[in-house]
Amino acid sequence: MGKRFENKIVVVTGAAGGLGLTSAKAFAREGAELVLLDVNAAGLADAKAVVDDYGQCTTHAIDLSSGAQIEQLGALLSQQHERIDVLFNNAGIAYGEINQMIDSVDLDRLQMYFTINSFAPLMLAKALRAPLAEAKGVVINQSSMAANMPSTIYGATKALLNQFTYAMASIFGADGIRVNAIAPGLMETPASSAALPEETVQRLRGMQMLKTLKGEAEDIANLAVFLASDDARFITSEVICCDAGCTLRGWRN
Numbered sequence: 001m002g003k004r005f006e007n008k009i010v011v012v013t014g015a016a017g018g019l020g021l022t023s024a025k026a027f028a029r030e031g032a033e034l035v036l037l038d039v040n041a042a043g044l045a046d047a048k049a050v051v052d053d054y055g056q057c058t059t060h061a062i063d064l065s066s067g068a069q070i071e072q073l074g075a076l077l078s079q080q081h082e083r084i085d086v087l088f089n090n091a092g093i094a095y096g097e098i099n100q101m102i103d104s105v106d107l108d109r110l111q112m113y114f115t116i117n118s119f120a121p122l123m124l125a126k127a128l129r130a131p132l133a134e135a136k137g138v139v140i141n142q143s144s145m146a147a148n149m150p151s152t153i154y155g156a157t158k159a160l161l162n163q164f165t166y167a168m169a170s171i172f173g174a175d176g177i178r179v180n181a182i183a184p185g186l187m188e189t190p191a192s193s194a195a196l197p198e199e200t201v202q203r204l205r206g207m208q209m210l211k212t213l214k215g216e217a218e219d220i221a222n223l224a225v226f227l228a229s230d231d232a233r234f235i236t237s238e239v240i241c242c243d244a245g246c247t248l249r250g251w252r253n
């Protein structure tokens with residue numbers, strides 16, 4: 001089978017490690033030219049070295065909490081690339097505070113959380129709309145199963161991201177752009193392993209229908225590649241869980 005993303009440009013945010021880097025590698029293996037974005041410049045350089053082994057790749061350090069930086073980079077990328085085929089809005093903040101309730105943080109922290117997890121994906125997609133439209137491209141937002149538990153601040157940010165996914169699909173659909181979200185369950189990444197206590201890991205795994213399975217970054221990368229491919233050409237405005245049956249388990253039983 002031929003490579004599905006030859007001559008296609010794929011932009012991945014939060015690409016310095018974890019789910020973003022693994023997804024970038026998966027797209028590169030399919031022939032894509034990658035544009036990797038992250039606030040972590042050193043991590044981005046390491047990621048480039050990894051992705052370069054699979055295909056062509058450029059990087060830009062950007063703080064996605066800055067609207068000005070998003071606009072600036074959006075303009076630059078739109079100038080450099082007439083077409084952008086895929087935007088994977090994967091960057092997000094979570095760990096250490098994943099179980100923190102919405103009443104236990106101050107306004108600055110709340111604003112930062114929503115700015116990075118909910119607003120930045122929308123603003124970056126808006127900034128790249130012209131080249132995405134030219135390609136009849138695809139936007140994928142990295143949500144979370146936590147969106148179904150919105151009493152936590154993290155869950156609330158991802159619930160809003162789901163709403164923005166539906167809204168973006170509706171508005172950008174006029175340009176032929178598809179917009180979907182992925183809602184991962186617990187996936188093994190350096191960030192999740194470092195931050196979640198073993199007790200939380202066991203509790204989350206206990207909520208899965210497939211109890212013995214450990215979610216891996218490749219599970220998300222495979223889904224992102226599918227959603228971005230022509231095999232998913234009739235799918236838009238969906239939030240797709242990839243969580244071994246963890247989310248809404250109670251309702252489906």
Ligand SMILES: NC(=O)c1ccc[n+]([C@@H]2O[C@H](COP(=O)([O-])OP(=O)(O)OC[C@H]3O[C@@H](n4cnc5c(N)ncnc54)[C@H](O)[C@@H]3O)[C@@H](O)[C@H]2O)c1
Pocket residue numbers: 013014015016017018019020037038039040043062063064065090091092093094116142143144145183184185186187188189190191192
């Ligand atoms: N790992 C999981 O179990 C899991 C589950 C559900 C959802 N998610 C989501 O998947 C995404 C990736 O998670 P991960 O486990 O790979 O974590 P990670 O921390 O390795 O990845 C997040 C990346 O986003 C970058 N980032 C953070 N703030 C930024 C900013 N202001 N500007 C630019 N980049 C910024 C980080 O530097 C990091 O490289 C996140 O959105 C997370 O919420 C992860």
